[in-house]
Amino acid sequence: ASVAPEVGSGTSTFGGSRTIPTYSSGGTYYLYDTTRGPSYIRTMTGNNGTSLPGSYITDTDNNFTDTAARAGVDAHYGAVTVYDYYQNTHGRNSYNGAGANITSTVHHRVNYNNAFWNGQQMVYGDGDGSQFQALVDLDIVAHELTHAVTGATAGLIYQNESGALNEAVSDIMAVMVDRDDWRLGELSYTPGVSGDALRNLANPPEGNQPDNYADRYTGSQDNGGVHINSGIPNKAAYLMAAGGTFRGVTVASIGRAKTEKIWYRALTQYFTSSTNLAGARQGTLSATADLYGSGGAEYAAVQNAWAAVGIG
Numbered sequence: 675a676s677v678a679p680e681v682g683s684g685t686s687t688f689g690g691s692r693t694i695p696t697y698s699s700g701g702t703y704y705l706y707d708t709t710r711g712p713s714y715i716r717t718m719t720g721n722n723g724t725s726l727p728g729s730y731i732t733d734t735d736n737n738f739t740d741t742a743a744r745a746g747v748d749a750h751y752g753a754v755t756v757y758d759y760y761q762n763t764h765g766r767n768s769y770n771g772a773g774a775n776i777t778s779t780v781h782h783r784v785n786y787n788n789a790f791w792n793g794q795q796m797v798y799g800d801g802d803g804s805q806f807q808a809l810v811d812l813d814i815v816a817h818e819l820t821h822a823v824t825g826a827t828a829g830l831i832y833q834n835e836s837g838a839l840n841e842a843v844s845d846i847m848a849v850m851v852d853r854d855d856w857r858l859g860e861l862s863y864t865p866g867v868s869g870d871a872l873r874n875l876a877n878p879p880e881g882n883q884p885d886n887y888a889d890r891y892t893g894s895q896d897n898g899g900v901h902i903n904s905g906i907p908n909k910a911a912y913l914m915a916a917g918g919t920f921r922g923v924t925v926a927s928i929g930r931a932k933t934e935k936i937w938y939r940a941l942t943q944y945f946t947s948s949t950n951l952a953g954a955r956q957g958t959l960s961a962t963a964d965l966y967g968s969g970g971a972e973y974a975a976v977q978n979a980w981a982a983v984g985i986g
């Protein structure tokens with residue numbers, strides 16, 4: 675057939691290659707997936723301008739090796755991987771639960787050190803080559819698509835404590851997708867420096883974030899510290915999953931699988947637009963009680979994790 679879903683490959687920004695769903699039409703291949711719930715999951719290029727969604731990323735032999743295509747290969751791989759995470763782990767069909775199409779655009783602006791969900795799609799910068807290289811790390815993609823999930827569910831207002839919780843939910847789901855570590859953005863961040871990351875949920879101070887409520891930021895920068903105070907719930911989630919003794923409180927590990935279920939249920943059943951960090955504790959406790967009861971090891975671990983970071 676001259677139009678068909680295909681399985682393609684491509685070179686990653688970070689080395690190695692990725693297998694990706696593509697679409698062929700008239701001998702041209704596109705970063706365009708028609709095989710999942712949505713009508714399409716597509717990845718476009720902004721051609722280093724500001725218009726969105728930009729233009730299709732194409733290839734002539736279904737092996738996307740061009741330098742200009744590599745960020746697209748990673749963003750596309752990430753989008754389908756995060757789609758599959760929400761479908762397979764949480765039974766959620768796309769960010770709205772009803773198969774919404776997913777569009778991503780790479781090469782946004784010039785030397786742009788950020789990535790974002792604009793309410794309709796994901797957008798990725800290339801970085802300036804020093805602070806970041808292309809911000810298309812799997813955990814960054816998961817962070818951004820989770821903002822879409824949050825927007826379609828709790829709608830946590832993006833300022834002060836509800837905004838810090840919004841950011842934390844994105845970081846927590848991100849490290850559950852990129853499951854082999856607790857760092858965010860390590861592949862994209864400072865390509866010239868190894869071992870660092872944008873944020874570290876196991877040790878938020880490594881990313882200049884507080885890891886307890888008494889040290890929270892109360893100023894007006896960063897929308898009231900949404901990327902700063904997220905360290906507090908991030909640390910709590912890490913302690914739930916990995917366990918540990920922190921600030922004199924011992925938390926028994928319940929593992930990543932139970933932790934991601936608790937946070938997903940809290941986000942979709944208990945958090946609202948104005949939920950603050952005390953409300954996050956309550957929502958995760960209610961979700962834990964629903965899933966595992968209120969007298970078991972899971973409930974105790976969630977209580978202790980929040981107590982360890984100075985909440986409740």
Ligand SMILES: Cc1cc(C(=O)NCC(F)(F)F)no1
Pocket residue numbers: 787788789790809814817859872896901
């Ligand atoms: C300060 C600050 C941090 C962020 C941030 O986290 N962006 C998302 C990322 F995934 F692209 F990094 N934005 O401003």
Ligand SMILES: [Ca+2]
Pocket residue numbers: 813849852855856857858859860
């Ligand atoms: Ca990571």
Ligand SMILES: [Ca+2]
Pocket residue numbers: 860862863864865866867868869870871
């Ligand atoms: Ca680095």
Ligand SMILES: [Zn+2]
Pocket residue numbers: 817821841844
């Ligand atoms: Zn974010």
